[in-house]
Structures are given as structure tokens and as C-alpha cells.
Amino acid sequence: MTTQTSAGPAIRVRDLHKHYGPKRAVDGIDLTVERGEIFAVLGPNGAGKTTTIEILEGFRVRDGGDVSVLGVDPHRADAHWRSRIGVVLQSVDDQAELTVGEVVRHFARYYPDPRDPDEVIDAVGLRDKERTRSRQLSGGQRRRLDVALGMIGRPELLFLDEPTTGFDPEARHAFWELILDLRDQGTTILLTTHYLDEAERLADRCAVIVDGRVVALDAPASLGDRASRHAVVRWTEEGVARQVTTATPTSVVSHLAARWSGEVPDLQVLRPTLEDVYLSLIGERSLATDEDTTQGAPAGHDPALLDAAALDLNAAPGLGAPDLKGSLR
């Protein structure tokens, strides 16, 4: 039996180009995905995410640049290479008349060293649906079956294209645990998602792609200088919601604490979420956290109190559910 070394990164992309007619879907992307990490690709629809991933999966032919996936050019990949990757595509609706157990066992036979189908069915939480035909599964269950088929071959590298679309929160959390478990076993995972909380929970690093280019690439906590961005401090004063943006939230809180000499009503300290950073990166909305400008609302703010300017972040997405995220970490 021969062995093969898996030295080098799982994915290496240099100056990747792909155009459809005049449209440059991918316009010079560089990426390196290390072995054993979860790498998330974020970006608006049409930014070139799926095109990039489908080039890496061997479905599309690039127009320029160098691509190496598990040390192989996916365009020249053979069946052996395909046995080392797992692919979970968007929107597949096939094998409708076969049961979950039949499909998983059938796909296991394609691979030289598959996982145990029963373990995989348990892992994706479809044990009680084993004898159910695919057609009768809910959207989230279908998606979990897709993931089961993606991981059945014991891939070194797993591609997940928007895997949790249509999941309820409980199923999504269970799914996250599954993905983290796969990572802990050494599987490299490349993930695209529209859910920023998902990227934050799962990804070791993430790249934001806009107009076919990588505009930011870092760990979720540091993406787009997130760590150095200002925090928002919120409280209630005389029945009015108040908030300020500041680079020194601790000093703000101590000011407030001194004024109340006790509990500050409804005190919250909020850091910009990944979603705030993401939205500012893709330029759909320039967040006030970047600018530190004073806004009209809320009324009643006393500028003399603090040196940081106040602003209204009520409209900013992501701020509505900070507690959930806090408890997840």
C-alpha cells in the first residue's frame, strides 16, 4: 500500500480569473486554506463565491491563474482526487424515491475508505428518518442528508456551499457542532454562507469577496480592523434610551457608574458584530462606527458627559441579538 504525503496547504489559489463574456466573475483572487482549518468565504450574491468554489471543486474551468487543491489542479483531477474531497452543493433535490439509509449506503460504495453509514446518519441527526424517502424530508433534513453524502467518503477537504439554509436554530447549532467535530478530526472545510453568526461560530479565518476580489481576509474577530473599532455603550436615563460610541468603553462605564453610584439602568456594552463589519466591507452601508459622527437620535444625549460622540445604532443589524452570540462563545 502506498502512502501519500499531504504537505502544503489544502487549497492554494493565485491570481484566479474567470469571466463570462464581459463580466469578470472572478477578478484576481488569492487564497490559501491551511490543512485542518475551517475557512469561510463571505460575500454578496453574484460576488464570485460560487464560481470560485466550483473552480476549486473541478466543475468549472478557470480563465487564468494557478489553483492547487490537495496538491492537484482540479481541472485535471481524477477519480482518486474526487475520493479525497467532499462536496455539498447548493439546492440539490435528487434521489427523491430512495430512503435516507439507502442513499447514504449507496454513496458509501463509491469511496475507497468510507465512513460507517450508520455513524454518519447518527452524526447528521437523521437516525429516525433512516427509512424515510428523501422526498418526504423537510428542507433542513434534506440539507443534512446532503452533508451526510458530502462526508461519507471521509474527505480530507469538505466544501460546504451555504449548508444551513432552511435550518431551524436548533438544527443549525447541532450542525455547527458536527462541522467543528469534523474539523477536530483533521478535515479541512471550505464554507460559504450568508449567515455571519455562522461564520463567526465556525470559521478560523474568513475571506470577504466583493466583485470577484478578496477585500478582507482574517480571523472573524479581527476582520476589517474589527478589534480596534469602537464599542457602543447603552443605558437608560429618565426613561430615555441613551447610547454613545467610544474607543474607551471602560472609562465610559466608570463615568456612568460614578453618576448612578450603583447599577446603571439597562447598561450594555456592544462591540461591532461581524455583520456590521461585513456590511461596511461590502459597501452597502457605511456604518457610523467608522465615522464617529454625531447623529440626531436619541434625543437627550449630553455631549459634555463624554468625549466620544453619540450615534444611533438602532438601525444597525446584528445589534438586536448580542446576548445570544455572547452565550454561544
Added chain:
Amino acid sequence: MTTAPAAGLTARATSDAPAVRPVRPLPSLLALSIERTRIELRQYSRERDAVVFIFAYPIIMLAIFATVFGQDGATVGPEPGIPFGQYFLPGMVATGVLLSSFQNVAMSIAIARDEGALKRLRATPLPPAAYFLGKVGSVLISSFAQMGLLLVVARLVFGIDLPTTADRWLTFAWVLLLGTATGAVCGVAFSSVPRSGKSASAVVTPIVLVLQFISGVFFMFSSLPSWMQQVASLFPLKWMAQGMRSVFLPDTALAMEPAGSWEHGMTAAVLGAYLLVGLVLGVRTFRWRRRDDG
């Protein structure tokens, strides 16, 4: 954090040392082709509408023709004549082969492509040859099962005499085998024509219907206008029906053949030509993804 459902996943010893992973041999083409045949048959048998339309269609049509035209012992041709049911049986056999090979394969691949099933398969190590061999294997098995059922019904329900000599059954076997393979291969090639899975039935069914009308399945071939006979001669169904007539009709029926002969050589040549052209076209034009998928 709640208990992860993934806790049961066992790690391999190799994943502790991810730098070295043993390369195991891929499953063999034969094993995968048999596995594909098995799963295709299982899927097919569960699609009740497809089974009814394709599997039972020739039996239902034979029942209608034998009942309507064969009333009061009516016959075809000069005395003593051939019972109507017997005369139409070869056409029903041929049309059954066309349905379970060409129509079944063309529609099922078009739908599988539309649903993303083919794209999913493309991302696995399954060799394309195993997919096609699985199609052919499942079509051969379902086609033979369909023919068996049709002949049993013809014999037991409609009292149609079946051939008794080995050479006729040999002819039956090669026309059935060649016709099924040709139909399946042409189905693969034709599967790229419908723009979507939904339109597949609308594109494939009329072709099959027209071929049935001009190829002597529903009418006596000799009673068709000669231009229609000539058009039909360009397509395989006419030759399959003619080959099957040579199996199921007595030699007296040769008097009703426009060619005055069963033309076995020509039947083999036309079916063989379609087989080759279909194979080349199918390999060259096959798409794993939808047209709108880049």
C-alpha cells in the same frame, strides 16, 4: 453547550497523523456498475407513474387493440388470417422496448440533470462509465421483465400463440438486446435536448408517439402510405417492429410485408448504426450540469 450529535463519529487512526494517509484502491468499475444498476432499478420501481406509463403501456395497448379489433375472432390478412391480437403483439413488443430504453433514459437523465443529481455524482469518484453502464444494465433488466410480462399476458389472457422454434427466439433475443441498447444509448444522447427536466416529457413523448404511428405499431405497416413507410425506415422503431413481426407472425404474413422479406440484415445494420451514432453523440454532448449552470 448541549450534547453534540456528532459525538459518535469515530476518528480513524490515520486522522491522528494527517500527514500520511494510506491510498486505498478505488472500487472496481464492475462493482460500481452493478451497484448503479441496483439503485437505478430501485428508484425506477418506486416511481409509480413512470412504471405505469412505461411498463404497463404496451400491455394496456395490446389489451385495447386485441379487444377492440379482435372482436368476434376478426383476423388480418388472407385466409386463414392472423388474429388481431397476434398481429399487433410484435408492434407492442417493439414500442415497449422503445419506451423502456429511449424514453425512460432520455427523461430520467434530463430530470436527474435538472435536479442536480448528475452534478452531485460528478463530484464523487464514481466513474462516468459506471453511471452509463448502470443505466444500460437497469434498462436491460426492466426491458426483459416488461417483455416477459407482456408475453405472459398475451399468452394467458389473449390466447396468442407464441413461437415454438429456437431460431425465432434467437431472433427475439438479438432484436430485443440490440434494440434496447440502441434505445438506451440514443436516450443518453437525446437527454441533452430538453431544456429542463420539466420539459423532458413534453419533448420526448411526441417523438415516441409519432414514431409509433408511422412505424406500424398501431396500424398495419403495409397499409401506410409509401412516403410514410419511407420516413419510418429512417428510424429504429420500424426495424424493431419488423424484426419482432418475424418472431411472432407466421411466414404467411410475409405476403403483407412491403419488402417481401423480414430484412434481418437491414434491421441489424440500422439498429447498429443508431447505436454507434448515439454512442458518439452521447459521449460528445453529455452535460453533467444544467444549461443555466454555466
